Amino acid sequence: MANVIIVGAQWGDEGKGKVVDIYTENANDVARFQGGNNAGHTLVVGNEKTVLHLIPSGILHPGKRCIIGNGVVLDPKIFLQEIEGLKAKGYLKDDSQLVVDGNVHIIMPYHKAIDIAREKASGARKIGTTGRGIGPTYEDKIGRRGIRLNDLVNPQVFARKLKEVLPEKNFMLEKFLGEPALAEEAIIEEYTGYALQLKKYLGCASTLLNQSIREGHNILFEGAQGSLLDVDHGTYPYVTSSSTISGGACTGTGVGPRFMDEIIGISKAYVTRVGEGPFPTELNDAMGEKLQKAGNEFGATTGRPRRTGWFDAVALREAVRTNGMTGLAITKMDVLNDFDTIKVCTAYSYKGELLEDFPRDFEVLRECHPVYEELEGWKSDISTVTEFDQLPEKAVSYLKKIEEITGCPAILVSVGPRRDQTIQVKNPFA
């Protein structure tokens, strides 16, 4: 038996969806533990692409239970649309495959309106959020005025809580942000409709997962976003509003840390970032454009172009440490097929000083410049390679370099978006 946590090791979009889909074969339950529909996890099965925002990426495997843990924030409309989309494709034939914890916080219309209006008002200082209401929903959770799924399915409680909170939200929208106020009746009508449809998925993540553990089953915990977007350990304030690192898997599902066995960080063979914020190895040149084009780097949630840059071992070492990572999955290796040389950042230079650790002070980070080591590219197509020893020597050298400078073994290498374009070096469930 093994319980495995998957986390993004960079700024998101590392290919978590693909890796979770692959690993689901070994698991009985797949659980999301934080974030919301700011996530966009892409799965490619055969030639069919599926993008999931809320439902765990194990859902394409019939018979595997997918659980949305209490740490997630849930937009009911998006969730129901996602279910509909999956059913239309022939998935999720049995509704008991999907469970949502009653303590997930509900994203309300005012959360989305405030998120978007705040970003607009911030101008050049904006965070570049996905505009899905994620931050304002987590603010209300921590501020103890949130509405949870258990509240939503109880009409009296829902109406009471909404009545308490809405005047403050409307004050903020109208008086501070210059946006129209929202009508209570319209919200009640819309959300009562969702509640009726959501009831059948209601459950308790902690009870179900701990029962599963007692029965000797394997659980896969699916992180969203990335370690550098973590609200505590990321590049604050340019982060998301949840604990994206492995510790979040415990608080976000109600499973104790002693049951966690492996922590696998997903990292691209280079780096991307959507939204604003520091990115020391960013390439604002033709090389960056080449990476963006070869990697088709456009957001799965908002369609925004992703910023691109060379692999950053300083940032990755930070993620290895804060997660207690036991292995790395290196994705999108094939994107580097056609590069004469490939750079990896091994340290930062800060005012003439060499830094090997990721600076936790934003003012220092913004003044850091990458120190690179340059490796030769393999200049051949590796997208059909399925065994590690079939990889060209220079691709192996690149992977070895990553392992050496991050101190973490690469246990999976992805060479294309499809399931069959995967080299498994070590099975974390074995």
Ligand code: GDP
């Ligand atoms: P996630 O948010 O971490 O699940 O990642 P996204 O789905 O947002 O972005 C990853 C993108 O890269 C998706 O379009 C995947 O289909 C694609 N992808 C995943 N692994 C590979 C790979 O090894 N090679 C290539 N070329 N594309 C990949």
Ligand code: IMO
């Ligand atoms: P997946 O799970 C990449 C980024 C946004 C913005 C910041 C805050 O697909 O890897 P938010 O809407 O969360 O308040 O935005 O976080 N962001 C992501 N970037 N991948 C994601 O998810 C992201 N989710 C949020 O672009 O910079």
Ligand code: MG
């Ligand atoms: Mg994504």
